[in-house]
Amino acid sequence: MPEEMEKVIQNAGINFHLVKTDKYKTNTIVLKVKAPLTKEDATVRALLPNVLQSGTNTYQTATELRSYLENLYGATLNGDLQKKGEYHVISISMEIANEKFLTNSEPLLDSGLTLLAEVLFHPKLVNGVFDEEIVTKEKRTLKSRIQAVYDDKMRYANLRLVEEMCKNEPYSVPVNGNLDDVDGITSQQLFEYYQKVLAEDEFDLYIVGDIDEQQVVEICKEKFQLKARTPKEVAKGTEDTNKQENVVIERQDVAQGKLNIGLRTNVKYGEDEYFALQVFNGLFGGFPHSKLFMNVREKESLAYYAASRLESHKGLMMVMTGIETKNYEKAVTIIKNQLSAMKNGDFTDQELDQTKAVIQNQMLETLDTSRGLVEILYHNVISRKQVTDKLWQEKINQVSKEEIVQVGNKIQWDTVYFLSGMEGK
Amino acid sequence: MEKIQFNQLEEELYYEKLSNGLDVYILPKKGFNKTFATFTTKYGSIDNHFVPLGQSEYKKVPDGIAHFLEHKLFEKEDGDVFQQFGKQGASANAFTSFTRTAYLFSSTADVEKNLETLIDFVQDPYFSEKTVEKEKGIIGQEIQMYDDNPDWRLYFGAIENMYHEHPVKIDIAGTVESISHITKDLLYECYHTFYHPSNMLLFVVGPVSPIETMELIKANQAKKPFTDQAEIKRQFAKEPDTVATKEKVLPMNVQTPKCMIGLKGNFVNQSGEIMLKTELSNQLLLEMLFGPSSENYRNLYDAGLIDDSFSYDYTQEQSFSFGLVGGDTQNPEKLISTIKDILLQAKSGNNLEEEALERVKKKKIGTFLRALNSPEFIANQFTRYAFNEMDLFQVVPMLEKITFADVKQSASELIDEERMTVFQVAPKASANKK
Structure with missing residues (x-):
């Protein structure tokens, strides 16, 4: 601590x-x-x-x-x-x-x-x-x-x-x-x-x-003398969530295709469900033991990197991987399947514990650097919530499988962007 | 166990050479959550020509094999070691450089278990034909990722220009073609030659008890039947002083041209204090010439020849050394001629000022202090220094000792028209527009 x-x-x-x-x-x-x-x-x-x-x-x-x-x-x-x-x-x-x-x-x-x-x-x-x-x-x-x-x-x-x-x-x-x-x-x-x-x-x-x-x-x-002011807040509810699934493919002269997928989590930093979302992301794509890494990379050898991360204050989850252009369909299918598996609670208690442990570890390591510490503290300014690192750790530990499935089912697939190589054209 | 005290820095370092030859260093860091450990072998991408353990003839191995081995060491008969570290709340990683392969973890709990896992997985290889084949796909994508990265291509292009023979010119990961020749038997051969404890160094930094940690490591090593190993025989082809290619342009899918000027050094087979002095003196020289407080930097910036991608760097190992200066520019030709001019002027002692040296020395001292906040820096750099018989904790005293005459000498030695090269990345004629 x-x-x-x-x-x-x-x-x-x-x-x-x-x-x-x-x-x-x-x-x-x-x-x-x-x-x-x-x-x-x-x-x-x-x-x-x-x-x-x-x-x-x-x-x-x-x-x-x-x-x-x-x-x-x-x-x-x-x-x-x-x-x-x-x-x-x-x-x-x-x-x-x-x-x-x-x-x-x-x-x-x-x-x-x-x-x-x-x-x-x-x-x-x-x-x-x-x-x-x-x-x-x-x-x-x-x-x-x-x-x-x-x-x-x-x-x-x-x-x-x-x-x-x-x-x-x-x-x-x-x-x-x-x-x-x-x-x-x-x-x-x-x-x-x-x-x-x-x-x-x-x-x-x-x-x-x-x-x-x-x-x-x-x-x-x-x-640092400044005049008092009431800081401007951003408008709430700007999210454009009622869209159809969107696919954008762009062709360029690249050796490796870059597949980036955006999902809406509908949960933001400071909200109660955010802790479960963080564990969800950890199981899905945050670490080398996560589903994306294990399936896209280790099982199928399609990629060197395959991961997901949260844009915590915006309520987005971003998936990214680099693949051969010809493997586009295959990779998208695997990622979709892994997302469904997560939504169905298809993960073990052991995986859950492991994920919580590495999330805790990551947080404590971030607190070891002065810049990391400042970034974590600043989350409280953005979210207007006081989440101490102690509370944060407790909350992560308490996250249950049910809560993860619940938060998972709020996640919507939104946009697939593929920077494709010139092959096949 | 030996205890080395650094009073000014308020650090203590513990050291012991184990009976199997392994060097173990422990640096306690109070107040930190994280323990960071690296287990490093003095074996990198350049070690591709050597006498395999138990044989008598020199052998050449495929490009990229040290890096391939690094990937494969994580896989065991019963699964992946990443999983093991994950279960123990640690994050693990590894990297291969020109001269080293390092395995590492960081964790804030279960440190003893993680340390044992680190040592055991590195000392217990398991390679099979099937998993070797699988890895070729993954590393193939890693290679292609770098192929698309123009900054990486620029960096390697400049190095490739400099060297005729030396394997530093080979990309660390090799090529898709070269790794296709890697087999499990070749991996074992490299492993047994280079992963003996006497060729390795273990560094632990974090909130640990040095005595207990050392005991744990010793007990772990005592269980393993390592015997003395004969000296490793490596060979490097004779490398001429001159650069292999003076100029090269690589067309790529980019919008902004990039250029890098390489200065091939002829400092070879240095080690210890002499190497430390050469390295720091050359770094100070580049800092004086191109640092953000220099007049040259201001002129280049004001003329619109450089932007914030501009960088300068000096690298030295036992068998090679080079300086690199460059970045993105709208006017490569003008930037190249200006940098060359600055360098050649400096060679004749023209644009170097003593006052600037004092300033950049202070900068380097402060930068070193800042780096000591980082367990990663301490473990990785200490290891690199130790492999070259240098002491990381002598950096500040050495910086204080370096004189203006030393830097002028560096300029006259490092800079030489015959040993300069230029590599450019240029936008392809039909660059893609958004």
Whole structure:
């Protein structure tokens, strides 16, 4: 059982989450900035963290900023975006050495927090808006990041599945926005969006490490001053569930076909049935002992990978495997059969216990990394439910076969996407 | 059992060489849930030409066999070891690199049982013709998955360009054709040659008691009839200093061109402190030249020649060494000529600054500390270092010792026009549009 406890200090416009632990040689700072995912804002939002990291009032260029970080014993500073259900979350994270493991170094955590506040509140401005030159360069980089997905066929297949499956839902918007929307963004527009983010979004700041809590709270209160706001919630019930089974086949010059299948679970993180769903997914496709791996790979030798995972805040289950184009029908049939088997409760008590054990193991292992710990704690912010790791473990242990079958029968087959090779044409 | 203390890092390492030759290391990590263990043999994809145990002639084995063996070791007469680990709440895995094959598990409960399972399954091979044939389909798909991955093709393409003879140029998994020649007898032959305890290292890191853990391992090994084994004889064909191919372009189904510049090193047969110094010094050099705080990086980025896929890396093992610099670019020709120019300038000592060295040294020290949060890093890297007679825990002291003169020397040795190569992945003329 992890000894770490999260302390949450609520402040105007931002919550500070502190976890004191002496497990690590570094201290971790993660800022989460959350707003509903929309097609209109996604691209400009995706651009923002990169522009913020490219120059501040004190460190006018990315080079100066990166030099300063290196002088702080290689402190890391990364900005990225995630989709958490239909929220679009900016994460800016830092990891910085704990000076007690270094010979003759200044306290580093204060410098890290100060720098993060500088990046957030004091970007480099020219004529009252973001520096045009920086914005132009970062637009170019954002375009290459969006484009890179097309060259990574596994990611591409997943992106296309979500696009097809959630066509009429905000969730279909790609995490880095749309290529066509990049060019039109101006410094002025980006700056206005940035001000809107500071005024309206939901801010959570996590600090994990061997910290003096009192002192850290004081620094945070001084450095991260925001106005109170009521964070925007996403609309409920956007799911487009009354569809016929949908099949999309796309042909490309690929050696291996990528088969990605999307299912609706109709259960989300924070709901009671979510625990049973997690065990269902574990039995079905979460692990090397699961039905998908055992049947698609081990029994039939059709694939190297065959797995399923949950999009927990959206209520989706994604199946993925890479197969020979000619084995498409066969693979789909096996996957369908395995899903039916699960829905009929065709699994042993031993498999059930095994699955619970590996799920528990996975959770405890995730809690061993500071970033993993933050991600788990942040689920509570997204879902507005307080699920402690202790409660979570109890609930997983209590899941019964009946509950798994019950939750399984809520799962609907939705969209099959197949990135097929050119064979047979 | 020996106890090695690292006061500044607040770590303790326990070590014993068992009577059968196995090296065992235990690093207790208090406060962690997870115990992570690796059981590694000094045998990788490059070891394809050797004298099999009990024979006298050198023999060449099919490409990809070390990796194939790694897959097959999980399968036993009564089923798959993955299942066994699963029942014990652990997750298991394995990987094959150029020079090592590692088997590993992590678990937060039943650590003793899982540790025994790990040791026992690796030391008890079961290969049959039927399961060997079945695996060819699975590995075939693994190979095809990599075939579609342009970054992997770029990385391997650059290595292939560099080497005339050395088996580092062979893809670790082999090809669909080469693995078709693998038989159960060949697997046993490789197994018996390379999986003797004296060629292996066991590393355990996590919230464990070092004394009890060591006792468990010793008792396990005492039950098995390992006898002394003669030294393993491996052979590598003579590799010229120059690169095999100066330039190559691979057309693929991609939208963005990619290019990689390879620097073939001529540091061979190094080990211990000298190797540690060479490796770190070369890494510092690339960091100074291409790191995000460098002027070169800024120029490349501002000119739109690189994006966030840009990377630089230096790899060294006993029989090969190389540096790689590159990434996605809209203008491969310009990027190549600029990088080459930066490198050649550095060779003549022109664009290196002492102040930058101090900065990147601090960065590397902090990066090392951060890596020590990871049990995976500690076990895997410690093993790699130990196989090269280096000590992972000497990284920081060595970094502190490296001088500006050392890095300048690295530049003059690593960089050489004759030992440079370029590999590109280019969009096919009729690239698929969405």
